[in-house]
Amino acid sequence: MLISETERLSINELTVQDAPFVLTLLNTPTWLRFIGDRGIKNLDEARNYLLNGPIASYKRLGFGLYLIKLKEGDIPVGMSGLIKRDGLDDVDVGFALHPDYTGKGYAFEATAAVMTYAREVLKLNMVVAITTEDNTHSISLLQKIGLHYKKMVTLPGNQKEYMLFSLP
Numbered sequence: 001m002l003i004s005e006t007e008r009l010s011i012n013e014l015t016v017q018d019a020p021f022v023l024t025l026l027n028t029p030t031w032l033r034f035i036g037d038r039g040i041k042n043l044d045e046a047r048n049y050l051l052n053g054p055i056a057s058y059k060r061l062g063f064g065l066y067l068i069k070l071k072e073g074d075i076p077v078g079m080s081g082l083i084k085r086d087g088l089d090d091v092d093v094g095f096a097l098h099p100d101y102t103g104k105g106y107a108f109e110a111t112a113a114v115m116t117y118a119r120e121v122l123k124l125n126m127v128v129a130i131t132t133e134d135n136t137h138s139i140s141l142l143q144k145i146g147l148h149y150k151k152m153v154t155l156p157g158n159q160k161e162y163m164l165f166s167l168p
Contacts, residue, residue, distance in 0.1 A: 002025065003066050004113040011066045011080065011110055011117075014054045018067055019046035025098055035096060054081070063122060065094065068110045069100075077101035080110040082118055084099045087155040090120065090126040090166070095141070102137075112145050130162040132136040132156075139163070 004011045014022070023046040025031060025155075026038050040049050057064030065081035078097035085092050097110045118124045129147055133140040147165035154161055 004117050005071070006109045006113050008071060009106060009113070010069050010071055010078075011111055011113055012069065013058055014050055014065060014067045014079070016047045016050055018056075018076065019043050019050060020065075021098075022046045022050060022079075025078065025096060030099055030102075031096055034138065047049055057083070063091070063118070067116065068097070068106060070106075077106055078110070079108070080114045081121075082114065082124075085130075085155060086157075087153070088128060088130070088164075090128045091124055093118070093127050093129050093145075095138075099107055107137075108141055110142055111141060115145055126167060128164060128166045132160070132163055134161055139165075 001013045002010060003013065008107050020043065020047060023040060023043060026040045026046070026049070038049060040046050042121045054064040055147065061084055063082040065079045065083065067076055068078040069076050078095065078101060080093070080095040081091045093114060097107050111129055115127060118127050129142050131142065142165045146167065148168050150166050152161045153157055153164045
């Protein structure tokens with residue numbers, strides 16, 4: 001299902017057919033460093049990740065992580081979307097691009113479209129974001145979409161501290 005389109009991108013719900021791309025994305029060095037190892041090492045685990053993560057979230061909450069594809073060539077390049085995390089009062093926007101497609105503005109373009117979708121279609125009053133202090137690219141993107149640093153937070157079951165960004 002199409003969620004949004006930009007000049008260069010389409011943003012769609014993920015399906016189990018996206019498992020090969022998800023397997024690759026979740027094992028890139030940037031995903032592992034900034035988001036964390038999800039233990040997804042084969043196609044079956046990638047399919048289960050999709051079924052129990054984004055696809056279950058669409059059914060339960062009406063939103064989740066979405067596939068970012070280049071319109072030209074219908075090429076998957078990353079994910080952006082909305083997550084309801086334990087330990088956060090508000091919905092969290094997240095994004096990740098395959099390293100081959102970074103530095104071209106796709107993450108900003110897709111995440112700005114997801115924020116518009118959250119506001120205009122889902123009618124969410126507040127969307128926040130979290131990132132690590134060393135993820136300078138994410139910090140910059142969050143500021144570019146209008147979010148501001150609020151405080152440090154720790155999520156349940158995780159000892160890592162994250163920067164929480166929200167609307168002013």
